[in-house]
Amino acid sequence: PINIQWRDSVYDPHLKPLKIHYDPTTCLYIWNNGYSFQVEFDDSADKSVIMGGPLENHYRLKQFHFHWGAINEWGSEHMVDSKVYPAELHLVHWNPVTSTSFEEAIMENNGLVVIGVFLKLGAHHAGLQKLVDALPAVKHKDTIVEFDVFDPSCLMPSCPDYWTYDGSLTTPPLTESVTWIIKKTPIEVDQNQLEEFRMLLFTSAGEEEKRMVDNFRPLQPLMNRTVRSSFR
Ligand SMILES: NS(=O)(=O)c1ccc(NCc2ccco2)c([N+](=O)[O-])c1
Numbered sequence: 609p610i611n612i613q614w615r616d617s618v619y620d621p622h623l624k625p626l627k628i629h630y631d632p633t634t635c636l637y638i639w640n641n642g643y644s645f646q647v648e649f650d651d652s653a654d655k656s657v658i659m660g661g662p663l664e665n666h667y668r669l670k671q672f673h674f675h676w677g678a679i680n681e682w683g684s685e686h687m688v689d690s691k692v693y694p695a696e697l698h699l700v701h702w703n704p705v706t707s708t709s710f711e712e713a714i715m716e717n718n719g720l721v722v723i724g725v726f727l728k729l730g731a732h733h734a735g736l737q738k739l740v741d742a743l744p745a746v747k748h749k750d751t752i753v754e755f756d757v758f759d760p761s762c763l764m765p766s767c768p769d770y771w772t773y774d775g776s777l778t779t780p781p782l783t784e785s786v787t788w789i790i791k792k793t794p795i796e797v798d799q800n801q802l803e804e805f806r807m808l809l810f811t812s813a814g815e816e817e818k819r820m821v822d823n824f825r826p827l828q829p830l831m832n833r834t835v836r837s838s839f840r
Pocket residue numbers: 698700714722776777778779780781
């Protein structure tokens with residue numbers, strides 16, 4: 609993740625609006641993978657896809673997960689002008705045109721697109737609450753619960769503005785296969801909802817409990833990369 613310096617980002621008039629078409633019935637289940645909680649989708653067809661923006665073709669939604677802090681003062685992976693948010697949502701998509709599977713796309717250039725959405729402390733988020741209500745069922749690592757109908761579009765801010773840059777996965781295998789699309793406007797969630805995230809555990813049942821918090825990667829140098837913005 610990088611610190612997006614608004615003044616260093618370059619407005620690109622050729623960037624199109626991002627088009628998102630998620631089919632809520634492609635939602636499969638939620639599980640605790642020992643790093644975050646993840647909602648997995650049926651990616652066997654072009655049912656939940658994104659296109660437009662900086663993308664050459666469409667990409668299929670595979671999963672979404674979050675990163676958050678132990679307290680509200682930190683938690684997001686990206687920052688904007690050194691401002692950090694208490695949490696960040698990642699919606700992970702893969703390129704079915706150049707790869708035959710998600711696992712293959714992870715290793716490909718432009719194999720993945722991850723949409724990042726900042727979460728800020730504020731009003732209760734009714735759409736997120738459906739997710740939060742399922743968290744006690746995946747408290748421990750490697751636990752899973754069915755989650756049959758959910759439309760992740762409800763977690764998207766209405767403002768179309770985003771930054772985009774080429775980067776990598778923020779956890780191993782850290783492959784440089786990701787086109788990052790970071791939404792400018794955060795969504796609001798309330799304190800209780802953030803605290804439910806913090807009640808998850810990194811550890812399996814029976815092990816000494818370790819709270820799942822601070823599951824974000826530290827900032828990395830931008831090097832010679834350019835961050836483009838879709839807005840002036
Ligand atoms: N925070 S992130 O969106 O960049 C991220 C990090 C890791 C992985 N995956 C780790 C992995 C999968 C197979 C082997 O290893 C993914 N992902 O899978 O989309 C996304």
